[in-house]
Amino acid sequence: MSSIVLLTIIMLSALGLLSAVILYFVAQKFKVVEDPRIDIVTEVLPGVNCGGCGYTGCRAFAEALVKSTSFEGLNCPVGGADTMGKAAAILGRQALAVEPKVAVVRCNGSPANAARTSFYDGAVNCRVAHSLYGGTTGCQYGCLGCGDCVVACKFDAMYMDPVTELPVILDDKCVACGACVKACPRNIIELRKRNKKDRKIFVSCVNKDKGGPARKACKVACIGCGKCVKVCPYDAITMVDKLAFIDSYKCKLCRKCVTECPTAAILEIGFPIKEAKPAEPAEAETN
Amino acid sequence: MFKTFPKGGIHPPENKLTAGKPIVVLPAPLQVTVPVSQHIGAPATPMVEKGAAVKAGQVIAQAKGFVSANIHSPVSGKVSKIDTVVDTTGYKQTAIVIDVEGDEWVETIDRSKTLVRDVTMTREQIIERCQQCGLVGMGGATFPTHIKMTVPAGKKCDLLIINGVECEPYLTSDHRLMLEKGAEVLTGASIIMRALGVDSAVVGIEANKPDAIAHLTELAKGFKGVTVQSLKVKYPQGGEKQLIKACTGREVPSGGLPVDVGVVVQNVGTALAVYEAVQKNKPLMERVVTVTGRSVKNPGNFQVRIGTPVTALIEAAGGLPDDTGKVINGGPMMGKALAITDVPVTKGTSGIIMFPAESSKRAEVLPCIRCGKCSSACAMGLEPWLISVVSEKAMWDKAEQEKITDCMECGACAYTCPAKRPLLDYIRLGKSTVIRMARERISK
């Protein structure tokens, strides 16, 4: 009995050893010579392969970092300054200051604001709906509500609000990788500068129609009246194609435009509630 | 005797409710809305200003570029505005809105009903006339006719096929045209033959229209080189490639055009429009639309001016039934669902179908059981289950490899799927993406 056990152990050990030797030589033979720093840099990257940096994955980005001469134009939005600092330390380079960003949904076309004019019955996919027709509301620019952005988000930072039928971005989880921006066929989602306390002022509308039709389709549409442009003391607001746009880098969060907007298309989020103007719950939800 | 295409195909219920209803000419409505883009290609440029008086048949928007078509005023009256309106595509488009006043036509149009058989024009004159008159394919694809009539250099064409298949369920406008305007259609066919420089033409008609087959066979005896071919009923026989295969046995190469096998296909409605343009100098400003549905009070075939609101057509058919859940512009297999009925009839509107609510919702989507029914239904020999999945997963390279661009979006796969998967939704998405990517590759 014991001899069988012994024999088994010897046999298996011998087999194992043989395999190890073969593996070693094969590994030597097919070795790929590579800059060892790529592996080290890959280690400090988040490893989610979101593609937010513009490269196919974290390893590809690490390669780009190692090959680059400066970090100009290279940034990992997920890891932020912390990760980039570590990578810089490994490669002996200077980390550049990068301002953190956050994704913002620029549509407020909930059923309460934008009356539904049809019922979409096709495949639940924004791109399919977008190529089919203008959408379930009178607005052909707004959110289609099929949630391609939510599917695209790898950080659980988005969900579809069943009441407003709009996507919601969780600021604390959003890393501004930009996957949702690419996923949206209507370019509703924008990466904006992340302000203190996640305060935001933005035009929550992308409707380029004239005022009348825009307002008819959605109560909170930007009608392109231009009042906000006039009132802004920092020249942060521009008017293109009957649509106001607030540059988040120029905006100083003075909130003058918010009170001026006749259709409440400009949203303020994260500010203490003013007694004069009670915050509308529907709007707060959409952020 | 009955021919058909060998590969794939389905047999959806025909529902040709209006086959026995003669074409009713509707009077011009109070206001027409004429979109400037009613064809494949570049939108036409508006040529009239707000407040301008126009006559029926007058050019109101000029074709922009070669792949484009002129737009004519279908009525006489005053341009009330040039605005963006939602058209049958579901998106807002520039359109010319005209308030109708009287019914004054441009003098050069021959409004008499007499049949003019003798073709006097030369090939170039015919093509030029078709281009001026804004003719497009009336089957639904709305490709400018003058381009299709011009045989590309280096290609040889020896046969014209007139598409009288009308394989879409419900639709009967082509059927009625063949019965009521058979001689005009065949004259149109001989005009196209002259333009193409071919000696023979075949009119392909499915066997479910025996009266049209008999009528045209009789008439064709008086037209040199024109024969009628009856075809087995099978969807999608009206697809160009399928029709050519059924009539001649020739197979259009993948990625090729019918002219690659020496054939040009024109729809029955187009042949009629060619006749009217060439012999009567009448631009494309009217068309026959089948208005139908199971619960429609008075379904029928109506001849209306382009730009007539769909609501007016629905009124003519007895109003929108209360149980309506879906209104389709075109046939039930390839037509487009309308979000609102307040859209204008365009050159490509072959039918308005009203579906009751209970049959308008799609059934619940279940997992694919890999039964392969979609593959056997596909007339192009594709694997819809595969190209649908790779499109859904954005694997565009694989989709291109699997010949997604060969898909003609006939919908046979999605029709036949027992799990009710939205196969075509994703295939269409994949196809357009692959085509776009291919274009970008070429332009680089």
Added chain:
Amino acid sequence: MNNLLNVSPSPHQQSPETTRKLMYGVVTALAPALAASVYFFGMGAIIVTLTSVLSCVAVEYLIQKFILKTKPSVTDGSAVVTGLLLAFNVPSNLPVYIIIIGAIISIGVAKMTFGGLGSNPFNPALVGRVFLLISFPVQMTSWPVPSGFKTGYLDAVTGATPLGTMSEGIRNGETVAALMEKVPSHMQLFYGQMGGSMGEIAALALIIGGIYMIWRKIITWHIPVSVLLTVAIFTGILWFADPTKFADPLFHLLTGGIMLGAIYMATDYVTSPMTPKGMIIYGIGIGVITVLIRTWGAYPEGVSFAILIMNAFVPLLNMYIKPARFGKEVKHG
């Protein structure tokens, strides 16, 4: 307008055929064979069938409800079909607990772990059957002898299957002619008068069901015909070479699970190829492997293994065997 219009991409019509109708079509097609089993095996057939179907449906429901937390989809009928096929593939005197284990393996392991309907690479009922065959070899190979309707269940008189008799006899050096005396006549085999798994015996009833399925367009002829033809040709060659050592093709077609396998198990949508060409290759593979196992293998019957082995090749067949495309490709300059 008070009602909003539905908008969806074309086509706006869907065929009346649904997954559920297809599945219950298979159930209908299995009814004659079930009737034959009840006729030959009596009460046992009923108990086995009910246990198998109920436990398959229950296992699927419980897994979806409590483990996957998805909407239970047992009404689609696929679990019923699996249950029936599992029952058809076991002896009619199999103890209830073994059947339940089989159902758990079939549905729980072979189907749900891969993601449920449509995702399983192997035929669930066959995985269950093979698992039971290996785990409970005695119970799984004690075949009750058919003897009109009887109420006995576990205490049925058992005997060998014709294939078993033949296989063992040949191994012991007996001639086929002598062995033919020991097994039922071809006519009896055709009706189902033989020992064997509950549903595999009645060739006639199975063929009726098969014709129904082809008529209903649930299956195409490609797989059953290619399997049966391959078996017939292969065994025919062997028989022609040495009729004393090899049984005739008809005997092979009528015995064992070849009819059940070719018509109902190999044609399972999920685990069979999707193109006619692929189906024929798959069918030939099943036929060849079956005959190989029957003639030279350790088991007297090999249909289950043959189908499972060919199941593994299905993804490959789907990848490489493409339907003929319309139109030859042209190069654009």
